[in-house]
Amino acid sequence: MEQADFSNIKDELENAKKGDTILHLNYKGLKNLPPCLLYDICYRNLKTIYAKRNLLTCLPDNLNQLSSLVEIYMPSNNIKAIPDGICNLTKLESLNLCDNELTQLPADIGRLGNLQKLQVSVNKLASLPSSIGQLRYLKTLELMRNDLSTLPISLCRCESLMTLNLDYNRLTSLPRHFWRLTSLTELSVCGNNLITLPQTFANKGLGSLRFLLVDKNPALHVLPISLIHIDTGNFQSCRQRNPLGVLPGVVELVVPYKETSVPIVMPPEIRDITAPWNSIPSLQELGLRTTGALRSRFSDPKEFLALLDSLPCTLKSLLLDPTALCQFCLQEVYVSALPLLVFNKSVFYLGFCCSVKCAVQICLTYSTNFGMDIVYPLYMPVI
Ligand SMILES: [Zn+2]
Incomplete structure (x- = not known):
């Protein structure tokens, strides 16, 4: 050999x-x-x-x-x-x-x-x-x-x-x-x-x-x-x-x-999609957003991490790596959000918004400023 x-x-x-x-x-x-x-x-x-x-x-x-x-x-x-x-x-x-x-x-x-x-x-x-x-x-x-x-x-x-x-x-x-x-x-x-x-x-x-x-x-x-x-x-x-x-x-x-x-x-982390006419996300989503927002209160990131240690690991993981950012206000979203679908140059793009208010703004931006087709949500109430 x-x-x-x-x-x-x-x-x-x-x-x-x-x-x-x-x-x-x-x-x-x-x-x-x-x-x-x-x-x-x-x-x-x-x-x-x-x-x-x-x-x-x-x-x-x-x-x-x-x-x-x-x-x-x-x-x-x-x-x-x-x-x-x-x-x-x-x-x-x-x-x-x-x-x-x-x-x-x-x-x-x-x-x-x-x-x-x-x-x-x-x-x-x-x-x-x-x-x-x-x-x-x-x-x-x-x-x-x-x-x-x-x-x-x-x-x-x-x-x-x-x-x-x-x-x-x-x-x-x-x-x-x-x-x-x-x-x-x-x-x-x-x-x-x-x-x-x-x-x-x-x-x-x-x-x-x-x-x-x-x-x-x-x-x-x-x-x-x-x-x-x-x-x-x-x-x-x-x-x-x-x-x-x-x-x-x-x-x-x-x-x-x-x-x-x-x-x-949807991304597997999204548990429900907030219908366009319902502006209140789930309680779990609100809790996650509130906890995520605490991050900016700590000057040392380790202190925020210590706070998360008391949470189940799936929630901790979500807070460290959110599912999406609101397309308009860039707020982190986790398990429920408002989807929007845009068609541009033969490709469909999916995004999420934290609220109806942000979704309306982002739809206006894409359709008016960029001339793209908003495919969903079709019904958008005027705020
Ligand atoms: Zn937003």
């Missing part, structure tokens, strides 16, 4: 031994990395290993002996697992294992404290370890063509993340905590099974978001209104499948528009 003969890479190994910090091993037909890399201390200054398109099926667990490694580039192999030892490579900045056979990432991947680029597209990952949220300097995360159906909420702690590619997975939603990714400029989620997108996108945090590509999500019929000025691709191959009834217990609406009707799935 051990590949005895490394004669075809003799020159490359010699150069690295002489002090070249990059080891070029692309397209060499290797089944294993040469063992001398790990037992010969001459290689300890290696910073980069290029080993694209070989026949590697595993990586040595003690690869961390090459403690100067900054970049591992090994796409298009047959690697099935990343050994835990790799998590000790604290200088590693870039790890590319695209087009391999990975089924999971190491649980301790968060220990790669300097990692800026993680490229693991075209693998078989079904989940991500929650420690991924510890990668504070991670700027690029590529997860295209895996088997992900959910994402860990901790991913939203990767505050340096600028590019996130999740194309062709099995996601039905994204965490509403995504607004915390304040550096994100490009997010691609094409070819998933998305039904809704978080309302807080782009209007709370996410101020840097420029591109959100959502093509080929057949059950996606509406986008959050906060994305109305953001390039969302061409919305192709969406609105083809009926999303209604897919998520149990979720409030749904069917809104007629011209000859068609628009099926709308």
